[in-house]
Amino acid sequence: MRRFLIKTFVFVAVASLVPAAILLWPVSKRYQYAFVRNDCAARSNYIYHRLYEDTTRVDIAFIGTSHTMCGVSDSIVNSVLKQEGIHARVANLAICRVGRNMDYVVIKDLLKTKKQPKLIVLEVKQEEPDLSHPDFGYRAEIEDVFFPQSAVDVQYFKDLAAAFNVRLNYVRDGITGRECDGEYEAPSLGIYRQKGIADSTVLYQGALRRWERYYNQPRAAWLDSLMLRYPKAYMSEIMKMAREVHTKVVLLYIPNYGYPWHKPRELAYYRGLADVYLMPDSFYDNKGNWIEDEHLNADGAAILSDSVAHYIARQLR
Amino acid sequence: MVFNSIAFALFLPLVFCGYWFIFSRSVRWQNAFLIAASYFFYGWWDWRFLILLAFTSLVDFSVGYALNRSENPMHRRLLLGVTLVSNLSVLFFFKYFNFFADSVRELMAACGWRADFVTIKILLPVGISFYTFQSLSYTIDVYQRKMKGSENLIDFLAFVSFFPQLVAGPIERAPHMLPQFARQREFDYHQAVMGVRRILYGLFKKMVVADNLALLADQVFDHAGVFHGISSAIGILAFTFQIYCDFSGYSDIALGTARLFGFELIENFRAPYFSITLREFWRRWHISLSTWFRDYVYIPLGGNKVSTPRRIYNLFVTFVLSGLWHGAQWTFVIWGFIHWLFLAVEELMPGAPGSFVGRNARRVLTFIIVCLAWVFFRARTLQEALQMLYHTATRPNGGESISALLRATYHTELFAVYFFCVFMLFCILEWLMRKETFDLVVDRMPTLARRSSYLVLVVLIVFWGFKDSAPVFIYFKF
Numbered sequence: 001m002r003r004f005l006i007k008t009f010v011f012v013a014v015a016s017l018v019p020a021a022i023l024l025w026p027v028s029k030r031y032q033y034a035f036v037r038n039d040c041a042a043r044s045n046y047i048y049h050r051l052y053e054d055t056t057r058v059d060i061a062f063i064g065t066s067h068t069m070c071g072v073s074d075s076i077v078n079s080v081l082k083q084e085g086i087h088a089r090v091a092n093l094a095i096c097r098v099g100r101n102m103d104y105v106v107i108k109d110l111l112k113t114k115k116q117p118k119l120i121v122l123e124v125k126q127e128e129p130d131l132s133h134p135d136f137g138y139r140a141e142i143e144d145v146f147f148p149q150s151a152v153d154v155q156y157f158k159d160l161a162a163a164f165n166v167r168l169n170y171v172r173d174g175i176t177g178r179e180c181d182g183e184y185e186a187p188s189l190g191i192y193r194q195k196g197i198a199d200s201t202v203l204y205q206g207a208l209r210r211w212e213r214y215y216n217q218p219r220a221a222w223l224d225s226l227m228l229r230y231p232k233a234y235m236s237e238i239m240k241m242a243r244e245v246h247t248k249v250v251l252l253y254i255p256n257y258g259y260p261w262h263k264p265r266e267l268a269y270y271r272g273l274a275d276v277y278l279m280p281d282s283f284y285d286n287k288g289n290w291i292e293d294e295h296l297n298a299d300g301a302a303i304l305s306d307s308v309a310h311y312i313a314r315q316l317r
Numbered sequence: 318m319v320f321n322s323i324a325f326a327l328f329l330p331l332v333f334c335g336y337w338f339i340f341s342r343s344v345r346w347q348n349a350f351l352i353a354a355s356y357f358f359y360g361w362w363d364w365r366f367l368i369l370l371a372f373t374s375l376v377d378f379s380v381g382y383a384l385n386r387s388e389n390p391m392h393r394r395l396l397l398g399v400t401l402v403s404n405l406s407v408l409f410f411f412k413y414f415n416f417f418a419d420s421v422r423e424l425m426a427a428c429g430w431r432a433d434f435v436t437i438k439i440l441l442p443v444g445i446s447f448y449t450f451q452s453l454s455y456t457i458d459v460y461q462r463k464m465k466g467s468e469n470l471i472d473f474l475a476f477v478s479f480f481p482q483l484v485a486g487p488i489e490r491a492p493h494m495l496p497q498f499a500r501q502r503e504f505d506y507h508q509a510v511m512g513v514r515r516i517l518y519g520l521f522k523k524m525v526v527a528d529n530l531a532l533l534a535d536q537v538f539d540h541a542g543v544f545h546g547i548s549s550a551i552g553i554l555a556f557t558f559q560i561y562c563d564f565s566g567y568s569d570i571a572l573g574t575a576r577l578f579g580f581e582l583i584e585n586f587r588a589p590y591f592s593i594t595l596r597e598f599w600r601r602w603h604i605s606l607s608t609w610f611r612d613y614v615y616i617p618l619g620g621n622k623v624s625t626p627r628r629i630y631n632l633f634v635t636f637v638l639s640g641l642w643h644g645a646q647w648t649f650v651i652w653g654f655i656h657w658l659f660l661a662v663e664e665l666m667p668g669a670p671g672s673f674v675g676r677n678a679r680r681v682l683t684f685i686i687v688c689l690a691w692v693f694f695r696a697r698t699l700q701e702a703l704q705m706l707y708h709t710a711t712r713p714n715g716g717e718s719i720s721a722l723l724r725a726t727y728h729t730e731l732f733a734v735y736f737f738c739v740f741m742l743f744c745i746l747e748w749l750m751r752k753e754t755f756d757l758v759v760d761r762m763p764t765l766a767r768r769s770s771y772l773v774l775v776v777l778i779v780f781w782g783f784k785d786s787a788p789v790f791i792y793f794k795f
Contacts, residue, residue, distance in 0.1 A: 001337065001504050008513065015775040022779070168783055176732035 019164060023142060027170040029109065031180050032139045035166045040096040040135070043069065047093050047106065051113050058115040059088035060312060063103050064123025067254040068094035070295040072121075073305040080309030086316055094123065099133020100231035101148070105140045107238055111245055119315060120242055120249045121308070124276065126259040128266050130227040131155060137162025150233035152226055195298045198257070198290040206293025207258025232269070239273050250315060251276045252308060255284065257293045277311050279304060318361040320570045321524050321782070328358065333577055337504055344501045348475040351578070355480035359444070366442040369407065374477040376403045377452040381459045381466030381473070393460060400456040404449050411441055416645030444484030446642055450609055452477050455491040457613055464492045472498040481574040485567050487585040487605035494580075502579035511756050512576030514771075518755065519569030521774045524782030526743050527562035529727075529736050530555045536726045538695055541705050548722045549709040556695045557688045561590065562743070564603070569755070588751035590687070593679050595660050598687060606642070610635050629661045636660070648693045648702060655690040739777060 033048035034041070050058070060081075062072050074090040081088050093106050103122060110117060137145055137159035145163040148156065173180070218224070242249045251270050253263065262281045270276045283289060289300030296304060318324050332354045340346040360367045380400040387393050455476075459466040467473040475498050482489060537544045537552020544552060568585040575582045589601035599607045611620075618631040633654075640653020689706070696702035723733040750758050759767060 001506070004504075004506050004509050007510070011513075011771065014772065018776055018779045165783070168780070172732075172780060176727070176729045176735060178728045178732065 022167050022171060023160075023164055025167045025171055027167050028180075031170050031173075032166055034180050035138050035169065036135050043095055044135075044139075047095060050091055050093065051109055051115070057089050058091040058093075058110065058117050060090045060119045060121065061107075061110055061117045062090070062092045062094055062121045062123075062252075063106055064094040064252070064254070065098050065125070066094065066096045066295060067125065067256075068092065068123045068252070069096065070291070070297075071254045071301050071304050072252075072308065073301050076302060076305035077309040077312065080306055081313055084310070084313040086313055088118070088316070095135075097134050098125075098129040099131060099136055100129055100234040101136045101140070101144075102133035104149070104234045104238055105133075105136065105144070107241060108141075108144075111241055111247070116245065117247050119312060120238075120247055121252050121277075121312070122238065122249055122274075124251045124253050124264050124266075124270055126255040126261070126264055128228055128231050128264070128269075130231055132159055132230075135162070138166045142167075148230075148233075149237050150230040152229045154227075154230075194291055196291055197288050197297060197299075198292045200287060203257050203287055203290060203293050206256065210256060210258065210293075228266075235273060248315065249274045250312075253278045254296070254304070257284070257287075257290050259284070275315070277308060279307060283307075318358050320567065320574075321520060324361065328354075329574065329577075336578055341502075341504075344499070345469075345471055347502065348471045348498055351475045351480075352471065352478055355475070355478040355483060358480040359478065359483055362443050363440070369411075369442055369445070370448060370478060373404060373407065373449060373452050374474050376400065377456050377477070378467065378470055378473045380456045382468065383466075384456070384459045385466040385468070397456065397460045400453060404453045408445060408449050411445055413641075413645045420647075447486050447488055448477055448483055450606075450642075451488050451490075454488070454609060454613060455495075458491055464495075467491075467495055469499070479575070479580070481571040481578075481580075482582055485564070485571070486603075487568060487571065487583050488609050489582060489605070493583065497580050505579065508576050508579065511759075512573040514759055515569045515573030515576065515755065517573075517771060517774050517778075519566040519571075519573060520778055520782070522562040522566030522569060522743070524566075525739060525777050527559050527566055528784060529781060530559035530562065530740075533722070533726045534559050534695065536722060538701075538705065541701060541708060544722055545708040548719050549705060551719065551722065553688050553692055553705070553709065557590075557691050558740075560691065560694070561586070584754070588747060590684055591680065591748075591751045592683055593676055594663055595656060595683055595686065596663055598683060599656075599660075606639070610639050610642075614638060625664060629664055632660055632664070633657050643694070648696055648699055651699065651702075652690050652693040655686070655693065659686050736781070739781065 029052060030048060033044045036044060060077070062068050062074065062077075069092065072092050072094070074092040077090045078088070081090070093110065095102060095106065107120060110120075132148075132153065132155040140159070140163070142163060145159050148159075153159075172178075219227070239249060251274050253276060255262075255264070262284055263278055264270060264276070267276060283300075283303065286300075289296055289303065291297035291300075318328060332350075335350055335354070336347060340350045356367055356370070359370060377400055380396050383396050384393060387396065455467075455473075458464050467476075472495060476489075476491065476495050479489075479494075534552055534556035537549055538556065541549075565586040572582045572584070583605055585604050587601040587604070589598050592598035592601055615631055615635045618634060619627055620631065621628060623631070636653040636657035637650055638653070639656075640650040643649040643652070692705050693699070693702045696705060720730065723730055727733045727736065746758075762770070
C-alpha cells in the first residue's frame with residue numbers, strides 16, 4: 001500500500017505540473033477580454049479597445065455594473081463638462097454583472113495603461129456585492145486569482161477554473177492557429193438606454209422579489225460582516241491604487257428600483273472611503289426613469305448623467 | 318457525479334482511504350462503507366433516485382431469500398413473478414410509459430380513432446436499465462438454482478449499488494460478483510496499479526477521443542441537410558468511434574476503479590470493430606448486455622437448439638428487445654432490427670471466409686453494417702436517419718466540403734490535423750489490444766515507454782479533454 005501511495009503521489013505531482021504550467025502561462029489581455037462570448041462580449045471587447053487600442057486619454061472613468069452602463073451617458077457628461085469649461089475625456093468602462101473584484105480588474109488595467117485618469121467614478125448599489133464577478137477568473141491576472149484580496153472567497157475554485165480555462169484555450173488556440181475572436185465593435189447595449197418606460201408590474205415584482213429575498217430575511221450579522229470582508233478588501237485595494245497615482249475616487253449610487261431607503265446600506269463605510277453622490281429620492285422613485293427594475297432608461301440616464309456631470313465639475317475645480 | 322469531473326476526483330481518493338484505512342478490518346464494514354459511498358455517488362444526481370435503487374435491491378434480496386427457503390415449484394414461480402413484475406414495471410414506468418402511450422395513440426389515430434392518453438413528465442433515473450437488469454439476473458439465477466440466494470443484506474446491497482458500475486455497467490452477474498463482496502479483500506499493489514492505468518486510459522478515450530469526435534458527429538447529424546457524401550460519411554464514422562470510445566472509456570474507468578477496491582469486473586469490450594462477422598461483433602461489444610440477453614432471453618426461447626427459422630425468430634425477439642433497452646424510441650428498435658436482419662443473413666449463410674483477403678473484406682463489410690446501424694441509433698427520428706443515409710449515398714459531391722466541415726467543427730484545420738494524429742495513436746493502441754488484454758499490452762511495455770505514455774496521456778487529457786461543456790457519457794441516457 002505504501003509503495004502504491006508513494007507512486008500515486010509522485011504521479012499526481014508530476015501530472016499536476018501540466019495544469020500548473022498552463023495556469024502560469026502568460027495570456028494576452030486581448031484574449032482575456034475576448035474570451036467570454038456571452039451577452040457581455042461586445043462590452044468586454046469595447047473596454048479592451050478603449051484601454052489598449054484607443055490611445056486617447058481617459059480623464060474620467062466610470063466603473064461599475066450594467067447599472068452604470070445604462071445609467072451614465074459619457075457623451076452627456078462630456079458636453080456638460082465642456083459647458084462648465086472642463087475639457088475632459090470621459091469613458092464609461094462599466095461592464096455587465098456584479099462583483100467588486102471586476103471593478104478592481106478594470107481599474108488595475110486602466111492604471112497600467114498609464115492613461116492617468118484624474119477621477120474614477122465608482123458605482124455603489126443598495127447592497128455591496130459579496131461574491132466574485134462571474135468573469136473575474138477570465139480577465140484577472142493570475143496572481144490576483146491565486147491570491148484574492150480576501151481569504152473569504154467562496155468562489156475561489158470557480159475563479160481558478162475560469163483562469164485555467166482561458167489560459168488552456170489560449171495555448172490550444174495558439175497551437176492550432178485559431179485566431180482570437182472579438183474584433184472591436186461598438187458596444188451594443190441591447191435594451192439599455194432605450195426610450196421606453198418600465199411596466200409598473202415589472203417594477204413592482206422586481207422590488208418585491210428583492211425584498212423577499214434580501215430585506216425581509218436579513219442574514220445574521222456575523223455572516224454579513226464575514227461575507228462583506230471580500231468586496232471591502234477590493235474596495236480598499238482600489239482606493240490604494242488610486243491614491244498611488246493621485247487619482248481621485250468618488251462613489252456614485254445607482255440602485256435597483258424600489259429600494260426603500262434610497263441610500264446604500266453601507267453608506268457610512270463608503271463615506272469613510274470617498275464622497276458618495278446620491279440623487280434625490282424622487283429620481284429613484286420616478287417610474288418614468290426606468291426601463292425595468294434593474295436599469296434606468298434613456299431619460300433616467302440623461303438626468304443622472306447631467307446631474308453627475310455637474311457634480312464632477314465641482315469635484316475637479 | 319460523472320467519472321470525468323472534479324467531484325469524482327475528490328470523491329474517489331476519500332472513498333479509497335476510508336475503505337482501506339478505516340474499514341479494512343471487517344469485510345462487513347467495508348461493504349457497508351461501499352454502500353454509503355455508492356448511495357452518495359448515485360444520490361449526487363438526484364436523491365430521489367435512491368428510493369428506487371433501495372426498492373429494487375430490497376425486493377430482489379427478499380425474493381432471493383425466500384427462494385432459498387422454498388422448494389415448492391408454484392411458490393418459486395410466484396416469487397419469480399414478483400421479481401419480474403417489480404423490476405420490469407419500474408423500468409416500464411420510468412422508461413417506456415410515454416413511449417408506448419404515444420405509440421398507441423399514433424396507431425389509433427392512423428386507424429381513425431381518437432385517443433387521449435395522459436403522458437406524464439417522468440424523469441428517467443440514471444442507470445435504471447443497468448442496475449435493474451443486474452438485480453433481476455440475480456433472482457433469475459437463484460430461481461434456476463445456478464446459485465444460492467444471498468443471506469447477507471449488506472453484501473447484496475453493495476453488489477447492486479457498487480458505484481463503479483452502477484450507472485452504466487458492466488452489468489455484473491451475481492455468481493461472479495457476490496463472492497467478491499463476501500470475501501475479505503486484501504490490498505494488491507499490482508491490481509491497484511492496473512486499475513489506475515485503466516482509469517487513465519478510459520479518461521483518454523472519453524475526454525480526448527470521444528468528446529472531440531462528438532463535435533464532428535454533432536456537426537453532421539445536427540445539420541444533416543448541409544453535409545453530403547464523404548462529409549456525411551465522416552460524421553457517421555465519427556459517431557461510430559465516439560460511441561465506442563465513450564462507452565468503452567466509461568467501462569475502462571469502471572473496471573479500473575473497481576480494481577482499486579479489490580474487485581474484478583468483467584470486460585465489456587474486446588476490440589469489437591475488428592470483428593469479422595456480426596456474431597463475433599456481439600461477442601465483443603457491450604459483452605455484459607449481450608450475454609445478459611443471450612442467457613435470459615435468447616436461450617430461454619430455445620437459443621441455438623431449435624430449427625433455423627425458430628432460431629432466427631429468437632434472434633429477432635432478442636434484438637428488438639435489445640434495441641428497446643437502449644431507449645424508448647423507434648430508432649433504437651430499428652437499430653436492433655438492422656442487426657437482427659444481418660445476423661439472420663449470417664445464419665442462413667454461415668461460415669467465415671478462410672483467406673486473408675476474404676477475412677478482411679468481411680471485416681470491412683461488418684464494420685460498414687455496424688456504422689449504418691449507428692445512424693439510426695444516433696438520429697433523433699427515423700426521418701433524420703433516412704435523410705442522413707440518403708445524403709451520404711446519393712450526393713457524393715454535393716454539400717459542404719470536408720474542409721468546411723472540419724473548420725465548422727474545430728475552427729481550424731490544424732486542430733483537425735492534430736486531432737487526427739491523436740486519433741491514429743488511439744487506433745494503434747486498439748490494434749495492439751485486439752488480441753491481448755490492455756493489462757498484458759501495458760505490462761509488456763518497457764518501463765520508460767510506459768511511464769512516458771502516462772505523461773503523454775495526461776498532457777493529451779489536459780489539452781484536448783477540458784471543454785467548457787463536455788458531452789455526458791452516452792450510455793447514461795439508458
